[in-house]
Amino acid sequence: MRITGIEATPVAVPFHEDERWAFGARQGMVSILVTLRTDEGPVGLGEAAAYPSADIVLAVLRSIEPLVVGEDPFAVERIMKRVNVVGTWHHVKSTSPAIGAVEMACWDVVGKECGQPLVNLFGGRVRDRVEFFYYLSRKPPAELAADTAKGAAAGFRTFYLKVGSDDPREDVERVAAIRDGGGPDVRIRVDANEAWSAAAAIRILTEMHGSGIELAEQPVSGRNLPEMAYLRQRLPMPLLANEASWTRWDQLEVIRHAAADVLSVDNQMDGGLLNLKRSAGMAETAGLPVLKHSLGELGVAMYAATHVMAATPNFTCANQSYASLLTDDVVAGVDALPYVDGCLEVPATPGIGVELDDDKVARYAEAYAKDPSGYAFHDPAAMAKTPVLPKF
Ligand SMILES: [Mg+2]
DSSP states (O other), X not given: OOEEEEEEEEEEEEEXXXXXXXXXXXXXXXXXXXXXXXTTSOOEEEEEEOOSOHXXXXXXXXXXXXXXXXXXXXXXXXXXXXXXXXXXXXXXXXXXXXXXXXXXXXXXXXXXXXXXXXXXXXXXXXXXXXXXXXXXXXXXXXXXXXXXHHHHHTTOOEEEEEOOOSOHHHHHHHHHHHHHHHOTTOEEEEEXXXXXXXXXHHHHHXXXXXXXXXXXXXXXXXXXXXXXXXXXXXXXSOEEESTTOSSHHHHHHHHHXXXXXXXXXXXXXXXXXXXXXXXXXXHHHTTOOEEEOOSOOOHHHHHHHHHHHHTOTTOOSOXXXXXXXXXXXXXXXXXXXXXXXXXXXXXXXXXXXXXXXXXHHHHHHHHHHHOTTTTSSOOTTHHHHOOSSSBO
């Protein structure tokens, strides 16, 4: 079997409400859906987040297509080596979502051809469902309490809030409201996206811990690992590395510096599902749990990673999802992905186990074509709002 071509379709799906982090916001998300065609029939699906932009993902896909066409889709390692070494794409991160989407589509072909769900090709089921968090959009405390109660009633157990706003007292009040709304049993995770100095992080997180914090995600710069190690010794809650741990090389450094208690890992930021498994294995060897980061994903990417997380023991913390923000999805049979108790069931059908809803793909491709920058990462107000980091 040989790969004959790659097709890419950018789609833009709106959020119910804006996503807001320490230095930006967006109204929806863009993914590039990848279809990998083969000469013998099976078609593979993949998905890349539009990171850092849809244009870059599309350019990378165009550039690597000649390296992939003619290859056997079963030869995943060889194809990735060819892309990274022959294609000189071994500088990672900004090129990784596109490469990872092609790798994902190869696995989909392999699973379909073998008649096996991906979970069986990545080690078999350690768990039948994979847990995700509930993403709370930053807003006034009373509304946050109500949103948390809504998420808890829907079965979610872990709640995630972006902090690092200009007034830390508001962050502390918001976290207290989440505890009020969710009750004593919910887990609260806060992510400052590197907004704080170490001194600010210690001061603010110690105060927040009165409400009980599950994990403090990347409170300070991810490029200063000794500072993270310093912070880890002084915080009352475990420290989660995110911007410090995009790739396997980054993760190795975090482990070497003893700079985090939990690592976030991401197949899109590190070029594939095999690398997601590798990241988790490296952390497991170091005695650390992992969770999957998300740049915002639709059903193809969500389910592809769900197979690997179901087959890998140390995905023990709730993973990232945009379930609470997305208004719709592009996989057939669902308006939004079917989370039960905050978990996704691992598909039992061959490959990733999803099919695209052609009408929805057409609708959201049109939405992207109409306003390509409408749902992008780039927030023109961000620099005006946050001229200086870190916040002290
Ligand atoms: Mg983060």
